[in-house]
Amino acid sequence: MMTQAFYTGISGLKSGQAAIDVEANNIANISTVGFRAYNAEFANLFEDALTAAASGISNSIGIGSKLQSSTMRTETGSFALSDRSTDMALEGDGWFGILDDSGEAMYTRAGSFTFDQNSDLVNPVGEYVLGSMAGNIDLATNSVTNDSQDAPLGDVTQVEKLSFPNTLVYPAEPTTYATFAGNIGTENVARTIGASAIDPEGNRNHLQLTFSNPQITAAGTQWDVVATAESLDGTIIYDTQNGVVNFNSNGSIGSTTLSSINNNGAQVSIDLGSGYTGVASIANTPISSTSSSDGVPAGDLIGYDVNRNAEVVATFTNGKQVSIAQIAVFHFRNNQGLERVSGANFKATTNSGEPFFMQNAQGENIIGAQLATYRLENSNVALEESLTQLIILQRSFDANSKSITTADQMIQKALNMSA
Helix, strand or coil: CHHHHHHHHHHHHHHHHHHHHHHHHHHHCCCCCCCCCEEEEEEECCEEECCCCCCCCCCEEECCEEEEEEEECCCCCCEEECCCCCEEEEECCCEEEEECCCCCEEEECCEECEECCCCEEECCCCCEEEEEECCCEECCCCEECCCCCCCCCCCHHHCEECECCCCCEECCECCCEEEEEEECCCCCCCEEEEEEEECCCCCEEEEEEEEEEEEECCCEEEEEEEEEEECCCCCCEEEEEEEEEEEECCCCEEEECCCEEEECCEEEEEECCCECCCEECCCCCCCEEEEEECCECCEEEEEEEECCCCEEEEEECCCCEEEEEEECEEECCCHHHCEEEECCEEECCCCCCCCECEECCCCCEECCCEEEECEEECCCCCHHHHHHHHHHHHHHHHHHHHHHHHHHHHHHHHHHHHC
16 A cells, blocks of 8 residues: 555656646747637546445545646637737637648637738738638639628638739729709809719719700790710710700709710719709809719729628728628537647537537528627736646645655665564
């Protein structure tokens, strides 16, 4: 039994050393972004059964301890400010997915991402971030095909690395209508109202209405109107249309024969309003004019950003923004079943279960977590707890070494007695 105490103390030293290694690794990674701390958990080794006492109570002596497991701490770490929108932190449960050099999917809380020279979204060591492309980029022309503001998250088994073109164009949307309003008065003076119009080639042209030659009619006043579509510098005239506009006796617009004009291949509907909501001819009222039109000029890519919905958004010189991808946020049935590969990277195991996406009430895949951009999640190591645990483990180590020296002294004493 003295020999058993010797080996029991050794098992205590070994398990204590393993626990110290766990805490030392926690402390060493206190500044590692997205690092998950671990707790050391011990278990008793097999019992040595003694002869049952007359009372019927079984007696046994333990033969040491072992490090049974090291379990992950799942608390969210504190957030640190960043100056990049591609730096992200998850509030609550969830994991980012990355693709390592071997093509295997890994999972991490470290959201320190950036776009590399190929416009791929990667982490600091070049591993690709996983997600779903929105499918609204024509790679043949490097242009967006629609301006959707939402990028749906695809199936969890069909995620892909997020790769984007270095150059991207938002195609021009020609003007289809122009609305005019204002007061041209009643004096025999030519009045002009202008509007901007985008043609199919993406050029911004000038659409101008000129009102002249007012004539009194039985219903009110009739004005001649000439519509002109021309280049901004006035050197090219694409179309000219003539018509008349009839105003009621109270100055509100009644009717017009001017309906549309050709803007370098795009037909533009002309809307002069109705009643007092459009163009009016009222005396003793200040002259005014306003106009509006649809259409968007072509825009070149300024850059990519990430919003709070984990969507990659392309921004263009024409002011348009388009969601072109969705960063995936994975979930597991058992986070503690994940196997740590290195640093803050983990891989799925049979204990963690396969990754899955959260779904909303409509059955659509969602990220299922709050995302903070311009933030990074620090390690969730609690330094004060780790230092306290180190003191306890040190005392335990010293105590186990004492049991070894005690058993050794007892063995030496026994050998001397036999001599």
